[in-house]
Amino acid sequence: QVLLQESGPGLVKPSETLSLTCAVSGDSISRYYWSWIRQPPGKGLELIGFISNTGNTNSSPSLKSRVTISRDMSKNEFSLNLRSVTAADTAVYYCARNSGGYGDYGMDVWGQGKTVSVSS
Amino acid sequence: DIQMTQSPPSLSAYVGDRVTITCRASQTISTYVSWYQQKPGKAPKFLIYAASSLASGVPSRFSGSGSGTDFTLTISSLQPEDLAIYYCHQSYNFPWTFGQGTKVEIK
Numbered sequence: 001q002v003l004l005q006e007s008g009p010g011l012v013k014p015s016e017t018l019s020l021t022c023a024v025s026g027d028s029i030s031r032y033y034w035s036w037i038r039q040p041p042g043k044g045l046e047l048i049g050f051i052s053n054t055g056n057t058n059s060s061p062s063l064k065s066r067v068t069i070s071r072d073m074s075k076n077e078f079s080l081n082l083r084s085v086t087a088a089d090t091a092v093y094y095c096a097r098n099s100g101g102y103g104d105y106g107m108d109v110w111g112q113g114k115t116v117s118v119s120s
Numbered sequence: 121d122i123q124m125t126q127s128p129p130s131l132s133a134y135v136g137d138r139v140t141i142t143c144r145a146s147q148t149i150s151t152y153v154s155w156y157q158q159k160p161g162k163a164p165k166f167l168i169y170a171a172s173s174l175a176s177g178v179p180s181r182f183s184g185s186g187s188g189t190d191f192t193l194t195i196s197s198l199q200p201e202d203l204a205i206y207y208c209h210q211s212y213n214f215p216w217t218f219g220q221g222t223k224v225e226i227k
């Protein structure tokens with residue numbers, strides 16, 4: 001059984017960096033693509049970006065200048081850094097596994113989500 | 121970016137009804153569409169991939185169809201546990217995008 005678990009601070013101050021980690025068990029991050037998705041309160045789903053099985057990354061153009069996605073193969077986990085946060089970044093943050101050869105079959109396994117609030 | 125427009129935004133139906141949700145892409149996307157179910161306070165659940173393939177463990181009352189720009193998710197016989205918001209998603213072009221969601225309620 002593949003399990004994903006997000007971890008990190010639940011409260012971040014404006015202008016600081018939001019940092020989250022997704023620990024993967026039951027699969028290797030050297031397989032598949034792995035994504036970060038967020039959901040502001042009462043709103044829909046927004047893709048943040050992904051890291052591929054080979055370590056390539058890509059991020060949504062609207063967030064690209066503030067986002068870094070990385071991985072730690074020794075811990076089988078991948079991470080999200082979102083810089084210069086504002087209240088608009090308050091959301092539930094999900095990590096997910098992308099199925100398909102290039103992640104193109106959608107997100108078949110999701111973490112439970114991490115609520116992150118941006119407030120002073 | 122490819123826009124995914126879902127309709128209706130919400131619907132209310134009786135247990136046992138057939139329910140159809142539509143998703144229209146702003147450009148052709150072959151069959152690179154997946155569907156998700158999100159219950160209150162929970163993470164989304166993978167239902168359908170490649171427009172019409174049922175994900176593992178998903179009840180057979182769920183089905184998907186379509187190609188090009190128009191896609192549908194059908195629940196053949198609505199059950200009380202199907203109360204949720206349903207999202208379509210395209211993975212044809214990056215940035216991958218989601219529809220705005222359809223809220224399904226039980227009458």
